[in-house]
Amino acid sequence: ASASDWQKRTVYQVMTDRFALPPAQDSTGAACDTGAQLPCGGTWAGIENHLDYIQAMGFDAIWISPIVAQLQVPLPPPADGTAYHGYWPENIYALNDAFGTEADLRSLVSAVHGRGMYIMVDVVVNHMATYNTTAANAAPTDPLAGISLNGYNPFDEDSDYHPFCPITNYGNQTMVEQCWLGSAAVPLADVNTEDQTTVNTYYSWIGQVVSNYTFDGLRIDTVKHIRQDFWPGFVQAAGVFTLGEVLDSDAQYVGDYTNYVDAVFDYPGWGMVLQAFQTTGGSMSMLAQSIQNTSTYYKNGGFSTGSFLENHDQPRFPSLTNDTGLIKNAIAWTFIGDGLPIVYEGQEQEYSGGNVPNNREAVWLSAYQENKPMYKHITTLNNARKAAMNGSSSFLSTHMSVISTSTHSIAIAKAPMLAVLTNVGQGAQGQVSLSVSSLGSGYAANSQLVDVISCSSVKVDGSGNLAFTTQAGAPAVFLPSSVVNTKVCASV
Ligand code: ABC
Ligand code: CA
Numbered sequence: 001a002s003a004s005d006w007q008k009r010t011v012y013q014v015m016t017d018r019f020a021l022p023p024a025q026d027s028t029g030a031a032c033d034t035g036a037q038l039p040c041g042g043t044w045a046g047i048e049n050h051l052d053y054i055q056a057m058g059f060d061a062i063w064i065s066p067i068v069a070q071l072q073v074p075l076p077p078p079a080d081g082t083a084y085h086g087y088w089p090e091n092i093y094a095l096n097d098a099f100g101t102e103a104d105l106r107s108l109v110s111a112v113h114g115r116g117m118y119i120m121v122d123v124v125v126n127h128m129a130t131y132n133t134t135a136a137n138a139a140p141t142d143p144l145a146g147i148s149l150n151g152y153n154p155f156d157e158d159s160d161y162h163p164f165c166p167i168t169n170y171g172n173q174t175m176v177e178q179c180w181l182g183s184a185a186v187p188l189a190d191v192n193t194e195d196q197t198t199v200n201t202y203y204s205w206i207g208q209v210v211s212n213y214t215f216d217g218l219r220i221d222t223v224k225h226i227r228q229d230f231w232p233g234f235v236q237a238a239g240v241f242t243l244g245e246v247l248d249s250d251a252q253y254v255g256d257y258t259n260y261v262d263a264v265f266d267y268p269g270w271g272m273v274l275q276a277f278q279t280t281g282g283s284m285s286m287l288a289q290s291i292q293n294t295s296t297y298y299k300n301g302g303f304s305t306g307s308f309l310e311n312h313d314q315p316r317f318p319s320l321t322n323d324t325g326l327i328k329n330a331i332a333w334t335f336i337g338d339g340l341p342i343v344y345e346g347q348e349q350e351y352s353g354g355n356v357p358n359n360r361e362a363v364w365l366s367a368y369q370e371n372k373p374m375y376k377h378i379t380t381l382n383n384a385r386k387a388a389m390n391g392s393s394s395f396l397s398t399h400m401s402v403i404s405t406s407t408h409s410i411a412i413a414k415a416p417m418l419a420v421l422t423n424v425g426q427g428a429q430g431q432v433s434l435s436v437s438s439l440g441s442g443y444a445a446n447s448q449l450v451d452v453i454s455c456s457s458v459k460v461d462g463s464g465n466l467a468f469t470t471q472a473g474a475p476a477v478f479l480p481s482s483v484v485n486t487k488v489c490a491s492v
């Protein structure tokens with residue numbers, strides 16, 4: 001599937017080890033201590049068994065953890081834990097048997113496709129993980145001297161890697177590309193992607209992975225850690241949509257990578273969303289700044305971004321605030337804009353773990369309840385986006401734009417959708433009145449709109465202004481009444 005195919009979708013991020021136990025264990029459950037950083041038992045068969053839960057929330061795509069065979073560390077594990085997350089490759093030609101068999105993976109992919117959904121696989125090509133017996137508790141020396149590359153496939157020789165150096169200065173791009181991530185105990189041996197044979201190995205590998213399992217897209221790990229001109233050949237060999245991780249808050253720096261992969265996670269925008277909604281004193285103008293940044297620095301503006309509030313690397317939003325008004329607004333941001341909306345498993349259950357590893361709670365501990373407030377909120381937002389798309393052929397090609405901002409609110413149009421986000425918070429005295437003036441084209445004077453969050457109707461006045469009230473600090477997401485169907489709001 002191409003970038004434009006993916007643009008019509010919304011994505012649920014599954015961390016495979018933490019989403020669902022295999023069907024046979026499902027009813028008994030299992031404890032999962034996030035702090036222990038050990039495998040908790042989630043599998044591909046488990047995901048397949050709980051696709052209803054994801055699809056009923058309105059998602060039509062999933063992203064799964066990396067699938068390849070992983071480094072095994074001795075137990076008890078070192079401080080950075082074990083490879084339960086899948087980001088410690090050791091053999092890229094074998095599957096991670098902790099997640100199931102090849103048949104299980106094929107079965108998952110075909111079940112996803114059978115529902116008309118897409119599946120994106122996470123891939124790691126910057127490094128192979130190593131366990132350093134000599135330096136585990138010491139300052140890093142040359143870890144390759146303390147490890148064996150026996151069984152690594154490919155890249156089983158020291159010369160397949162950049163000479164050891166830890167990344168100590170993220171401002172030094174050569175160091176970012178050619179030195180090593182990871183710790184002294186688990187150094188992530190940096191593959192020598194300056195070498196053309198190695199590059200070709202990765203290109204043919206990715207082509208095989210995609211065609212062998214018929215994946216629809218890729219989430220690419222550590223994109224800023226390989227030289228930019230490695231990526232176009234990789235993207236071409238993959239032949240499907242590529243969404244890259246460039247972990248940085250600088251929009252110009254991150255945006256530049258959209259010239260090399262199809263899209264990148266909007267990490268700069270994410271930082272601004274936190275600043276807007278983390279407290280009721282947050283800065284709403286940050287959101288306007290973020291929209292300006294994407295249009296300035298990203299290849300196709302916001303269309304070349306993945307929009308998210310949480311992921312497996314960052315503290316969950318409810319660990320920063322427990323104000324449900326703020327949480328609902330922050331989640332709404334993901335869905336009302338140009339970026340591909342992505343929700344990390346557990347957001348719908350209002351999980352509140354902080355930094356890694358505490359943000360990787362097992363979803364089965366929630367019993368997959370579908371009546372939770374955020375599950376319903378996300379469902380509404382997914383349905384609203386679908387309704388906007390079905391109701392207007394130009395929704396996807398229309399860039400979001402700011403209509404107005406005030407201390408506590410911002411009105412953002414992506415016609416026919418009009419969102420008014422606020423950080424007044426849940427404690428704001430009952431109902432709060434907001435008004436938006438000069439809506440402009442797309443929202444004609446006297447037209448009838450529905451706020452799909454409260455499922456109430458409001459009318460644009462004769463001069464094109466909109467006045468409405470919101471409760472408990474909730475966001476408002478308006479659609480013309482003509483495009484609102486009973487799936488979005490049962491009765492309006
Ligand atoms: C484990 C433990 C951690 C422990 C660490 C040493 O070991 O869990 O508690 O601190 C995987 C696992 C992790 C594991 C790592 C290392 O491997 O998931 O649990 O950590 O063994 C990707 C993935 C991530 C994955 C890997 C490795 C890469 O999404 O899940 O981690 O395959 C860098 C990379 C980024 C990478 C991230 C973990 O590390 O660039 O691709 N993520 C600055 C740098 C960033 C850097 C970040 C690290 O620090 O600029 O490049 O990310 O925290 C902003 C600035 C940013 C700044 C942040 C902190 O602040 O703008 O630049 O980021 O304001
Ligand atoms: Ca590298």
